[in-house]
Ligand code: 4AD
């Protein structure tokens with residue numbers, strides 16, 4: 355048996371030879387004496403055309419095959435000069451492996467993405483989602499390749515954790531307590547000492563704190579894993595479960611982080627364009643016809659770097675009426691991010707040195723005492739795809755910050771000890787994998803770039 359991808363990539367080897375291919379029927383057309391099948395075997399974005407005629411012993415059955423039936427075809431691969439497809443198989447035998455039912459929901463017409471989300475068990479078979487999830491796979495490999503080639507060590511940080519990295523309290527609790535009979539302490543609070551882990555536990559919002567542990571042992575590490583946020587925001591860019599890539603580097607400052615992040619984004623784009631060309635062409639043709647221009651522009655440009663204070667000034671000067679008014683100290687909203695990247699710079703922009711009050715406790719305090727050494731990468735169309743910072747390595751400053759925010763110092767005892775035993779400046783960042791896929795494909799809803807989206811109210815599959 356040969357795969358359709360091999361036929362396309364090494365057609366000279368197979369032309370005029372007998373081949374055997376297994377796959378799913380995308381369409382069948384037939385007239386009285388012969389017919390065509392568009393076969394997709396999943397290994398390649400494009401279909402393989404099968405020609406069959408009355409000489410098949412099961413011709414009558416084959417010509418009525420419902421869409422998505424699985425079959426194995428034997429026949430000769432022949433060139434088709436001048437036709438839409440480069441070659442086709444002249445079938446001598448078609449074995450029906452699994453007959454589909456005629457009520458198969460993905461009939462050959464355009465379906466809305468909203469509808470396709472309700473059939474998440476079938477949507478990977480559609481063109482769009484077949485392309486999205488292949489790009490997702492290729493991009494994941496590109497990311498590993500990028501960091502491995504640079505000597506970064508891949509670290510698996512825990513999914514179930516006792517700490518809240520972002521300090522935002524947006525965590526899903528992990529518990530085995532009987533909800534009908536919750537043990538309580540004398541003051542009425544829940545007694546987690548009786549819970550499975552003997553303490554409170556959550557799904558991680560970020561692997562960063564644990565990545566820092568490993569960065570201070572290996573110098574350069576990265577994570578690539580699922581993270582969870584119980585934030586109740588129903589937007590096209592937020593999911594409750596998403597994947598994050600979190601590099602962490604010892605002896606690195608904020609500029610070192612931005613340099614490597616920029617190199618990484620370009621590497622991913624280049625790798626995916628080269629290694630999923632058919633899928634990327636599909637996105638450029640059918641999802642966003644500015645995609646190739648945009649991505650090539652990214653490859654050939656230097657990302658802009660501006661401070662938060664400069665960003666606020668640019669937004670104020672714009673004279674534009676924003677829904678959320680702009681004031682120094684405010685968090686940048688999607689509309690602000692879009693204005694900066696799409697109207698002003700028309701390319702990716704790092705915004706640095708945010709006010710400390712809108713950022714996490716671990717970011718390094720700048721000398722002005724008001725801002726932290728943070729940087730977010732904003733891109734046209736998507737907004738923030740990366741958040742990161744230089745980390746606060748000074749023990750006393752970190753303790754003060756933790757106390758200032760009303761967090762419990764005891765909960766971070768091991769994180770603080772890292773500042774006692776061979777501390778150095780270090781930096782890292784988190785790339786939202788789904789946001790990167792949106793950027794790569796032009797898909798506009800995060801629910802359409804992750805196989806089984808989790809959002810408030812949605813956990814069907
Ligand atoms: O900016 P965030 O919250 O940063 C962190 O978690 C840091 N601990 C990362 C680090 O420095 N190691 O999240 C990082 C990125 C965002 O820029 C965004 O791309 C993505 O994760 N992200 C989400 N993606 C989808 N759905 C959500 N709810 C997301 N929240 C953050």
Ligand code: MG
Nearest residue numbers: 730738740741
């Ligand atoms: Mg962020």
